[in-house]
Amino acid sequence: MSETPTPVWDGPTRLFHWSLVILLLVAWLTAGEQMTIHRGAGYAVLGLLAFRVWWGLAGGSTARFSGFVRGPGAIRQYLRASREGTDGEHVGHNPLGALSVLALLGLVGLQVGLGLFAIDEDGFEGGPLSDRVDFDLARQIAEWHELAFRLLQGLVVLHLAAILYYAVRRRQDLVRPMITGVRKFRGPVQGLVRAPLWRFAVGVLIALAVGFAASRGFRLG
């Protein structure tokens, strides 16, 4: 067991992760009830997603899409090695986990995107772009918005089940590193390479701009 904890997740990635958890909970609990807060959570999620895309291009090494998104071959190989117990240790997402990240980001994006156009049955509480579509379409989109949330819940359950699996069967605690940023490895590994602080600042500006634009229905005149 290597004694020195190795950094795996940078601060911005962890901040993104836990902010998303909180905002999704807020959005879930306020849905159909406190729509001003629900919309606010949606704008914030959209800003967060914009930040995550930026961070996937310009952030720390373990957050970069180029660093963790792998093809089907690599995923098959990981699964085989995983069954044989020879998959070793991963700093950051493993090839299978990468799929989960992409699916979650994609589905959250779809969810927020649908919410922008959705309207309630009263034709009263709606997303900032619901006036761009007619009542029937906005209602249809609201139903897709609900359906997408069920799928999202399913993915979150899968995400939690995977964490439980790694904790119980593989004796790997994946939660603590997402809080502290560091993890102990048995062998020598290449740890996280951090991105400079100014890139985080740029990401925050992007998030604020996107969230604000969404709240105005992207009408900035």
Next chain:
Amino acid sequence: MTPSPRALSAAFLTVSLVLGGGAALAAVNAKSVTESRQANFKTMGKSMKAMTDGLKAGSPDMTAIAANAATLRGLAPKISTWFPKGTGPESGVKTEALAEIWKDPAGFAAAARRLESEAAKLEALARAGDVAGARAQVRLVGGSCGGCHDKYKAD
């Protein structure tokens, strides 16, 4: 004189046909009543959306707002008639109408009157060209939809 077995079975057949036919007729009615009231509420939803969309504009078309408010004001007093007995969840027809509508007809009628009066106020504000007033009032109209749905509608 005792009725012949043949007469008895004929009578039985007649009674069952009448009862069965009546039940089938009621089922057809519940279905068509449910469908037409859903269409009416959809009309109201469309009017509501047209107003909330319209009032987002810098200078809203207040004539259109007034017309849509008039649609709501006109439909609101009819709402109670869209819910005859036997068209609730017990009818077997897919509906989100709660049994509470028939348990508390006075409360249900009061909720409809609230919509009628809020819509009438909005109509008056729109006719007067009061944009700020209409924007505030449309929230009360929307609130009267939600207020009624909380109590009398599933979801």
